[in-house]
Amino acid sequence: MRRWDRQRGSARSQWLIFVAVGAVSAGAALWLNHPLPAHDASVLHVVNAASSAQPALALNKDMAAGASMAGALPASLDGSTPPHLPTDGHGHLARTRAVRDFFDYFLTTQNEISSATLDALVRRQIAAQLDGTPAADEAVNVWQRYNAYLTALDQLPQTSSTQSQSPSQSGAKLDLDALQLSLDQRDALGTRLMGEWNEPFFGAESQQQHTDLARLRIASDSSLSAAQKAARLAALDAALPPETRAAHERARQQQAALDAIGQAQKQGGSLDTLRAQITQTLGPEAAQRVVQMQQADDAWQARYADYSNQRAQIDKQDLPPQQRDAQISQLRQQFFTNPSDAMRAASLDRDSGSAN
Template identity: 35%
Template sequence: MPTSWLAGDAASSISVNLPASLQGTTIPTLLKEDAHQHLQKTSDVRDFFDFLLIAQNELPAEQLNAFALQQITAQLTSAAAIQEALDLWRRYQTYRAALGQQSNHSSASGAVDEMLTTLNQEQALQQQYLSDVAEVWFAQENKENQTALERFKIGADTTLSETEKKQRLLALGPPQKSQPVELSPEATERIQQARQAEEAWQAQYADYAGQRTQIETTAGLSNDEKALQIQQLRRRFFSSEAEAARALAFDRIYKNRN
């Protein structure tokens, strides 16, 4: 899909007011151009996208993309930088959607193996969709997740004495936390709430996807009957139009990967 996908007539003609979920906050100014008028692909760009995505369950995809276009063009002036930001926005959303599907493909057994598989899948998706920013955006987060997994493995190792566990945990050093970007307290709180809501939505989608798979594999149903039952299932799980549309988009990504 070309990077102009969002800057076409349909998206550019839509004007979106500040979503209710962002009321009371100030849009953080995080996008910058370098000396050659290209986008500076720093971790701030991801934080900016995460801020915009607070509204993802409030706005239909077309309006969310139009809102992103408005905010990107408000901070960047170079056509090249704008297109680079839009391309990253598209790929980041695709990455997040693929990330939401990974639980349906896990085949590892045991908690440690499951966690390791999840981390490996996440990093593979980062390289697949965001290879040009994967190091800047995810390296610290991946390191923290890997250390957390090591701590879990040590704690779950029944062959170690309590003294040995303490020694190995001390050798790993204290838990590290990424330094957050400087945002207003209101914006920081909204992002934290949105990330918690996203985790809950992903869990809800996983439950829905499990039941969808049962319908898809039910013998004796025609394709039309399956499609109707899945549509009804989606409506039961996702009451708002925006959430149902997002679930449908995830479904399409799932089908394209299989």
């Protein structure tokens, strides 16, 4: 999902949950998607920056200054701060997942700007943070490797949705062998193209994906009784590292909260109902953040509705296309002074077939 307005119902719910509980792995539900940003890394970074401790504010200000020196960010990243590229204390790039997070932040704009512009943007941002250190050239090298990996990944057969069906089945089921092949191919690409960066970029994710596949195999094994399946699943969980078990628990909390929000929205529940449901799942502080985000989004939707009504009046005037487009563009700027809000409105206009 690259443009979140195109799937704004489910995306909005996920966005609220990311704000409420913080960014964690998307888990089994998204584990075979391409590794680019689980739902807008820019949003996740803003959330993390907003909820971080006070000592981090000085670092964020320095990073924001560096971003300004490196040039304006694309509209969809407006108001956010690029993640920090870590070093090892000796001027070299630290081999951590944070480096991938930096690249993924900018990759969220790949449908907004050209590949050449994206490449130039990333290089400028690297220089803004690391210029004059060996880490700068190292980061450019990793960026090139990552791009080669993503390009090769796009060329792999899409086996994640492979299904098989026997004459006795009324529905379809996942082809677990095809899923295994997909994982193995991804692992091989990472080893070949990312080298020593494969583990920090994809190690934890790959481990979770293989574990998820093992769980699927256990759950689908008709030769096992319910008790045997439960015992094997418990043993599988017990063998996981503590941090992985903690991540799974956070993922379960996220899903429970997503279900609660989805149910409240389906029923047309009030904000008080939404607050009560999220409080039960995640606690009062998370519920307050979700409600605040819901209120902000509701206000934006109301503003867009007012804008749409006035845009419809322009449409009725049967103006020449160029004049019509100019008036709609001016109207949009009046309603949405923030460039990212204006881009969101334009995207909705295109979806409705009313855009200039």
